[in-house]
Amino acid sequence: MRTFFATSLLIAGLAGGVFGHAPVNGGEVRRRKSLGFGPELPHAKFHANPYQIQTNGFMPMGSASDPFVVATAFLDDLLSGQTGLNSRYKIRKDSYTDVNTGVTHVYVRQMVNGLEVADGDINLNIKDGMVLSYGNSFYAGPTDDLASSLIGDVRHPHREHCETLLAELQLRVAERYSSGEQLPMSSPASVDEDELAHLVESNCAFVDLPYDLASKGFASQEAVDDPRAALLQFMVAATPNQDVVQDVLSNFDAHFEKMSVSVVHHFDDPESAPPFEISNVPDTVNPVKARLAYVQVPNKAGDSTELNLVWKFEVEMSDNWYEAAVSAAAPHRIVSVVDWASDAPIPKPKPGAPATYNVFAWGTNDPSEGKRSIETENVDALASPWGWHALPVANDPSMKGVRPSSPNAIRNTTSTWGNNVFAHENWEGQNSWINNYRPEGHKGNVFDFPYDPQATNKTAALGEAKKFIDIAVTQLFYTSNLVHDLYYRYGFDEVAGNFQQHNFGRGGAENDAVIANAQDGSGFNNANFMTPPDGQNGRCRMYLWNTANPYRDGDLEAGIVIHELSHGLSTRLTGGPANSGCLGWGESGGMGEGWGDFLATTIRSTKNYSDYSMGSWAANREQGIRNFIYSLNETVNPSTYKTLDKPGYWGVHAIGEVWAEILWVVSNGLIDVHGFSDSLFPPAPLEDGTIPEGDFYRPVEYTSAGKKKPLIPKHGNTLSVQLVLNGMKLQPCRPSFFEARDAIIQADQILTGGENFCTLWTGFSKRGLGPDSRVDGRTPWGGGIRTDDYDLPSKCKTA
Numbered sequence: 001m002r003t004f005f006a007t008s009l010l011i012a013g014l015a016g017g018v019f020g021h022a023p024v025n026g027g028e029v030r031r032r033k034s035l036g037f038g039p040e041l042p043h044a045k046f047h048a049n050p051y052q053i054q055t056n057g058f059m060p061m062g063s064a065s066d067p068f069v070v071a072t073a074f075l076d077d078l079l080s081g082q083t084g085l086n087s088r089y090k091i092r093k094d095s096y097t098d099v100n101t102g103v104t105h106v107y108v109r110q111m112v113n114g115l116e117v118a119d120g121d122i123n124l125n126i127k128d129g130m131v132l133s134y135g136n137s138f139y140a141g142p143t144d145d146l147a148s149s150l151i152g153d154v155r156h157p158h159r160e161h162c163e164t165l166l167a168e169l170q171l172r173v174a175e176r177y178s179s180g181e182q183l184p185m186s187s188p189a190s191v192d193e194d195e196l197a198h199l200v201e202s203n204c205a206f207v208d209l210p211y212d213l214a215s216k217g218f219a220s221q222e223a224v225d226d227p228r229a230a231l232l233q234f235m236v237a238a239t240p241n242q243d244v245v246q247d248v249l250s251n252f253d254a255h256f257e258k259m260s261v262s263v264v265h266h267f268d269d270p271e272s273a274p275p276f277e278i279s280n281v282p283d284t285v286n287p288v289k290a291r292l293a294y295v296q297v298p299n300k301a302g303d304s305t306e307l308n309l310v311w312k313f314e315v316e317m318s319d320n321w322y323e324a325a326v327s328a329a330a331p332h333r334i335v336s337v338v339d340w341a342s343d344a345p346i347p348k349p350k351p352g353a354p355a356t357y358n359v360f361a362w363g364t365n366d367p368s369e370g371k372r373s374i375e376t377e378n379v380d381a382l383a384s385p386w387g388w389h390a391l392p393v394a395n396d397p398s399m400k401g402v403r404p405s406s407p408n409a410i411r412n413t414t415s416t417w418g419n420n421v422f423a424h425e426n427w428e429g430q431n432s433w434i435n436n437y438r439p440e441g442h443k444g445n446v447f448d449f450p451y452d453p454q455a456t457n458k459t460a461a462l463g464e465a466k467k468f469i470d471i472a473v474t475q476l477f478y479t480s481n482l483v484h485d486l487y488y489r490y491g492f493d494e495v496a497g498n499f500q501q502h503n504f505g506r507g508g509a510e511n512d513a514v515i516a517n518a519q520d521g522s523g524f525n526n527a528n529f530m531t532p533p534d535g536q537n538g539r540c541r542m543y544l545w546n547t548a549n550p551y552r553d554g555d556l557e558a559g560i561v562i563h564e565l566s567h568g569l570s571t572r573l574t575g576g577p578a579n580s581g582c583l584g585w586g587e588s589g590g591m592g593e594g595w596g597d598f599l600a601t602t603i604r605s606t607k608n609y610s611d612y613s614m615g616s617w618a619a620n621r622e623q624g625i626r627n628f629i630y631s632l633n634e635t636v637n638p639s640t641y642k643t644l645d646k647p648g649y650w651g652v653h654a655i656g657e658v659w660a661e662i663l664w665v666v667s668n669g670l671i672d673v674h675g676f677s678d679s680l681f682p683p684a685p686l687e688d689g690t691i692p693e694g695d696f697y698r699p700v701e702y703t704s705a706g707k708k709k710p711l712i713p714k715h716g717n718t719l720s721v722q723l724v725l726n727g728m729k730l731q732p733c734r735p736s737f738f739e740a741r742d743a744i745i746q747a748d749q750i751l752t753g754g755e756n757f758c759t760l761w762t763g764f765s766k767r768g769l770g771p772d773s774r775v776d777g778r779t780p781w782g783g784g785i786r787t788d789d790y791d792l793p794s795k796c797k798t799a
């Protein structure tokens with residue numbers, strides 16, 4: 001079992017070659033370390049077909065039934081079938097009803113022995129007394145003997161994940177040697193290899209740490225109710241800082257003693273918030289939140305799961321925000337870890353001479369052109385009732401300690417500071433943000449700044465880019481607010497977990513506007529977004545790109561900003577607002593990237609069809625930063641479901657690219673049928689709150705009982721956005737491609753009665769995701785062999 005240790009030598013050997021090669025365009029590139037892995041639960045399943053949902057005794061209830069009563073009846077019936085299950089559940093408070101579709105999304109967490117099963121999730125989609133669909137990953141084994149979960153003599157997800165990754169990497173390296181290429185030290189590795197090596201380096205360097213420390217007598221004796229040793233070991237694996245690693249390893253006991261654990265009593269909701277906070281944790285920027293919980297680990301046969309007692313940590317670091325599960329008993333192994341931060345990828349190394357690129361040709365997606373026209377604050381009365389520059393004093397982080405003149409006092413701001421977004425410079429690349437520089441609109445809020453960056457010598461390039469911080473922050477603020485308003489109108493509202501300081505009494509958790517850093521100094525040629533659960537600020541960091549002279553500013557490329565903000569959308573909508581752990585790795589992590597590309601591409605697309613790339617202006621590369629541009633043409637973009645089998649499709653960005661391409665094909669199928677709307681924005685509501693149809697929605701229809709049916713966008717592009725967002729709400733935590741596809745098809749069933757059933761299947765089938773597509777031999781750590789299916793369900797076949 002200790003064979004893995006030898007592989008760290010390989011990692012060390014690779015590090016010189018793979019990471020040492022010249023970064024893109026010779027500039028400084030810092031690649032963010034990020035851990036992300038965990039088991040795929042073999043029994044987790046989304047039951048999408050309403051006609052198949054029959055449990056022992058549950059019968060659909062009257063259409064006026066309280067959805068939570070329906071949920072309870074359904075759950076009691078569903079779970080009564082599980083033998084020997086000494087488990088209970090709780091219905092999470094972030095459950096909500098979608099105001100448009102009328103579907104109530106109920107999120108359920110499994111409880112065993114008074115502790116949460118952190119990955120034991122049921123999501124129920126309920127309407128009119130019926131359970132329309134549900135996902136279920138509840139642990140279904142015995143709970144009377146949980147001794148093994150204390151000893152920890154079960155599978156080791158971290159090790160198995162790394163063994164799989166490493167086998168892939170070795171294959172890549174061997175292929176390169178045998179193809180006669182030069183040694184890694186002197187030759188740039190391929191992109192695939194680079195991505196894999198980065199995954200291995202980020203995730204696998206400390207796989208054997210718990211055993212090593214235990215054998216040295218460190219931290220092997222402490223009780224399972226002390227989180228400190230488990231946390232310190234996680235920090236060694238998580239920190240990107242080698243000095244911190246050395247310091248902790250040489251002074252383990254001193255660090256252990258210095259860390260202090262305090263019990264936090266939550267008056268409001270004692271069950272839902274972590275009960276412990278740990279201070280003085282190396283390399284963190286806030287106290288770590290901790291709670292004991294169970295997580296599931298696949299058994300040896302890989303067909304069911306066993307419970308493991310873990311510490312669940314929320315660890316906020318300057319470049320990462322982790323949710324980690326570490327076994328509570330020594331040796332403390334990392335069972336799963338999700339980084340709430342998501343990167344845009346670094347562009348691939350460019351062969352040969354750099355492509356030249358006309359930024360103006362890109363038109364609407366290039367904001368430096370938009371700056372020449374004066375745009376007005378787009379106050380959507382529904383999404384941002386007070387506009388973008390007003391918030392209650394009580395919810396204003398810069399007014400802490402200031403006593404509002406009245407409890408409801410509202411503050412109008414004249415900078416890029418508002419209820420949805422706080423945008424500012426962050427040249428230092430640190431975590432402080434409240435007092436960072438912001439452009440001033442003065443009286444009248446006029447944000448009008450010149451933009452004429454000049455080519456300079458290399459030394460002066462950064463200073464030149466910084467001169468235009470006012471336009472960068474203004475653009476970031478403007479784009480981010482529009483994205484807030486757009487997504488709001490498609491259902492990313494307060495109860496669904498959107499990002500706002502103040503929620504206007506419309507539900508959901510408050511005080512979580514997006515903190516948007518322009519020209520963030522912590523990196524180049526990238527961008528990222530951290531999504532903690534509802535009620536904590538999201539954090540978006542945009543970087544400069546040193547891919548051209550003058551430097552290009554990611555803040556000015558709408559597609560990159562939209563991609564990042566969409567991480568917040570998909571993370572909060574999948575599995576419920578309070579669960580940020582549903583898109584952590586594998587296919588679900590990949591789709592987290594794919595939705596952002598799809599939405600960014602859909603937002604910039606016009607009536608006349610065109611192919612699009614991602615990030616090509618910032619990256620100064622015509623093809624953009626993905627393997628292929630998004631295209632309906634299978635020669636231009638050949639991605640299908642089976643593409644995921646290929647070498648190089650281990651990283652979330654490559655997986656996401658396949659998902660985005662599939663959605664692009666599906667969406668264009670809907671456009672062929674329903675036409676194209678020039679604006680994605682629905683009309684503003686009237687004074688009485690009703691929303692006019694305009695040319696946007698189909699005429700309102702009523703049920704036989706006289707109830708208004710959901711509003712249906714008329715056109716193919718608007719309908720696509722609606723179905724994709726509704727699908728995110730329906731799908732289970734940690735969805736697969738199949739489950740996300742089925743959720744979109746069900747979203748159409750709920751919204752239109754299924755009129756697009758065959759159009760949707762036709763789109764999915766074109767890229768291999770037909771009804772008989774499948775994956776065989778998937779291990780709990782990913783992988784497997786996929787089979788494309790280009791066929792259609794029988795009812796869609798024309799005779």
Ligand SMILES: *[C@@H]1O[C@H](CO)[C@@H](O)[C@H](O)[C@H]1NC(C)=O
Pocket residue numbers: 390410411412
């Ligand atoms: C904020 O602006 C609104 C709209 O112009 C105005 O009605 C209100 O009085 C202002 N509030 C304060 C505190 O200045």
Ligand SMILES: *[C@@H]1O[C@H](CO)[C@@H](O)[C@H](O)[C@H]1NC(C)=O
Pocket residue numbers: 456457458459460
């Ligand atoms: C680069 O340009 C700046 C500003 O024009 C100038 O002050 C500086 O001397 C130049 N440095 C080099 C190395 O040429």
Ligand SMILES: *[C@@H]1O[C@H](CO)[C@@H](O)[C@H](O)[C@H]1NC(C)=O
Pocket residue numbers: 606607608
């Ligand atoms: C679309 O193409 C038509 C015909 O070539 C052209 O007249 C029109 O201006 C184009 N519209 C846009 C938005 O590009």
Ligand SMILES: *[C@@H]1O[C@H](CO)[C@@H](O)[C@H](O)[C@H]1NC(C)=O
Pocket residue numbers: 633634635636
């Ligand atoms: C698809 O793209 C290829 C390569 O650019 C091109 O040769 C072919 O004509 C395109 N097919 C269609 C149907 O446009």
